[in-house]
Amino acid sequence: MIAVPILVVTLIVGLIDMLLCESWTALYLIVASAILTVLTFKKPEHKGLVFFNAALLYVGLLVIQAVFVGATATGGKIEETVRLREKELPGAYPSIHPQTFIDISPAFPEYRALPLPVVSGEPVHPLSGLANVPTVYCIEDDGWMVFDADDHGYTNPPGLNGPVDAIIVGDSFVQGACVGTGYSFVDTIRKGGLDIYNLGMGGSGPLTNLAQIVENIDRLSPRLVVWVHFAANDIKHPKRNLSDLDFEMSTESLRAYLEDPGHRQNLTGRKREIDRALKPIVDARIDARMRYAGLRRWTSFVVLRPLCEKLGIDIKPLRAESDFEAPDDVTRLETFEKAIRRAKSVAQGRGAKLVFVYLPWRWEIEDNQKDGVLDIMDRYGIDSMDLAEVLAAHDELWVTNGGHLSRSGNAAVGEAIGRFLAGIDTTATPK
Numbered sequence: 001m002i003a004v005p006i007l008v009v010t011l012i013v014g015l016i017d018m019l020l021c022e023s024w025t026a027l028y029l030i031v032a033s034a035i036l037t038v039l040t041f042k043k044p045e046h047k048g049l050v051f052f053n054a055a056l057l058y059v060g061l062l063v064i065q066a067v068f069v070g071a072t073a074t075g076g077k078i079e080e081t082v083r084l085r086e087k088e089l090p091g092a093y094p095s096i097h098p099q100t101f102i103d104i105s106p107a108f109p110e111y112r113a114l115p116l117p118v119v120s121g122e123p124v125h126p127l128s129g130l131a132n133v134p135t136v137y138c139i140e141d142d143g144w145m146v147f148d149a150d151d152h153g154y155t156n157p158p159g160l161n162g163p164v165d166a167i168i169v170g171d172s173f174v175q176g177a178c179v180g181t182g183y184s185f186v187d188t189i190r191k192g193g194l195d196i197y198n199l200g201m202g203g204s205g206p207l208t209n210l211a212q213i214v215e216n217i218d219r220l221s222p223r224l225v226v227w228v229h230f231a232a233n234d235i236k237h238p239k240r241n242l243s244d245l246d247f248e249m250s251t252e253s254l255r256a257y258l259e260d261p262g263h264r265q266n267l268t269g270r271k272r273e274i275d276r277a278l279k280p281i282v283d284a285r286i287d288a289r290m291r292y293a294g295l296r297r298w299t300s301f302v303v304l305r306p307l308c309e310k311l312g313i314d315i316k317p318l319r320a321e322s323d324f325e326a327p328d329d330v331t332r333l334e335t336f337e338k339a340i341r342r343a344k345s346v347a348q349g350r351g352a353k354l355v356f357v358y359l360p361w362r363w364e365i366e367d368n369q370k371d372g373v374l375d376i377m378d379r380y381g382i383d384s385m386d387l388a389e390v391l392a393a394h395d396e397l398w399v400t401n402g403g404h405l406s407r408s409g410n411a412a413v414g415e416a417i418g419r420f421l422a423g424i425d426t427t428a429t430p431k
Contacts, residue, residue: 065307078289080144081136092146093282095137096129096153098211098254099203102247114285116253117277124265125253127211128153128201130275130282137202138178140402145178152216152271155184155198162220165195166421169209170228171244173359173404174200183407188414194421197222205234205244206339207254213343214257215267217350223426225347225354226417227340229373232361232403235336236369241326245335249327258339329369337376344380353426356384357417360391362398385420387413 077094084092096114103113116123129135131153137145150156155175168174168186175198176184186198197220199212209227217225235245248254256263267274300306327335340356347354356377358370370386377384390412391397397409405413 061304061307062301065301065304076289077136077138077144078286080139082286082290084134084136084146089134089146092134092136093130093279094286095135095202096126096278096282097202097204098125098127098208099244099247101125101253102251114281117274117281119270119273119277123253124267124270124274124277125251126153126274126278127208127215127267128199130278131271137175138172138402140178140404141399141406142178142180142183145176145180147176147181152268153275155181155186155200157190160195160197162197162222164197164220164222166224166226167197167199167213167216167220167222168226168228169204169212170200170357170359171204171230171234172200172202173230174198174204174228175202176200176410177202177404178399178402179405179407179410183410185405185410185414185417188411189418189421192415192418192422194418196226200228203244205248206336207245207248207258210339210343210346211254211257213346214264217346217352219268221350222352224421224424225343225352226357226421227343227354228357228359230359230361231364231369231373235332235373236329243326243332245332246326249335258335258342261342261345333369333372333376336373340376340382341380344382353424354382355421355424356382357420358384358386358388359413360386360388362391362403383420383424385417387416390416 081092081094100114101116116125118124129149131149131151133149135147135149137147139145147155148158150158150160168189174184174186176186181187184198186196186200189196197216199216201208201212204212206229213225233244235243237243253265340354344354358374360370370388374384374386376382391409394409394412397406397412398404399406399409
């Protein structure tokens with residue numbers, strides 16, 4: 001009977017795809033084949049019609065996928081890095097963030113933690129990507145964002161070094177995801193005349209922001225330290241149980257910046273040594289990811305992964321996302337307050353002034369954590385601004401394919417922050 005070999009082939013392809021891509025996407029194909037086989041056993045007189053209609057539907061979906069979507073799923077930044085290496089950018093590397101070294105999502109193979117590089121016999125937790133390389137970051141409405149990392153692995157124009165007017169810390173929004181070089185809101189601020197150095201890194205939370213300030217403030221000598229807080233995941237996630245702060249607090253190398261006032265890794269002074277130790281680690285991850293790339297592309301096509309991705313069908317991982325235990329909201333806010341207090345002390349000690357920008361979430365402009373966060377700024381006399389009014393009820397300010405600001409959104413936010421910073425008095429900053 002033809003149903004049995006079809007089911008066997010489907011099971012094999014589906015299981016291979018599930019193992020290679022480590023997701024449940026192929027499960028629907030396996031279940032559909034099983035149902036089809038059961039129907040043919042129960043109604044053998046209709047098996048020809050059942051198989052014809054099922055085959056017609058499946059072939060139709062494959063044609064739609066091939067013509068309107070493409071033969072392969074988008075893939076991650078590692079796949080895009082390899083593609084660029086084979087063409088115009090042989091020296092390209094995927095973006096490396098501080099969270100790259102935290103196992104924040106063991107569910108997805110591309111996001112499992114890299115081992116810390118070892119320099120002079122001790123592990124080091126990098127806070128930036130590889131320096132002076134074409135860096136593949138992310139993709140949303142404007143295609144893949146690829147930028148040339150600066151001398152320290154950050155997203156800045158060539159030659160920008162201290163002293164500067166300001167430094168800015170925050171997550172992927174600050175780094176410029178995924179609008180491309182020249183279109184981030186930091187670029188807009190810079191166009192307004194403020195010499196601002198971007199220390200933003202995707203996935204950063206309060207402890208990473210604090211670490212960036214501690215490690216970079218001496219070499220950049222800013223007058224202003226701008227802390228951008230993203231409401232959706234910095235200290236509490238509205239949908240998931242864990243936040244960036246929770247992951248950071250699970251990591252001793254980042255927690256030390258909060259608990260030990262004298263802690264520093266001297267990252268800027270050891271950047272070359274760190275990159276020399278880090279590159280083989282990243283190359284090994286790329287090799288492991290690409291080992292079965294051809295087979296993965298084929299099975300992805302067969303199980304309709306590109307079509308699922310285009311339709312926004314959630315691709316569930318095979319394993320749980322994290323085993324971390326989430327703290328309560330009060331504990332999170334207390335930890336956040338401690339990080340802010342420490343950042344203000346570091347800034348004041350270098351003659352700089354800490355200011356705060358509250359960036360709300362697209363679907364929750366007014367959230368239940370805002371009052372507590374902004375109350376902390378008031379208690380410590382930190383100038384702050386809330387971007388809710390700028391972003392409220394303006395869908396065009398957000399991308400349609402992703403969760404970040406569009407180019408027009410970045411322009412609006414950059415102009416608003418620029419006006420806010422222009423009104424900050426730094427002449428009487430205490431030391």
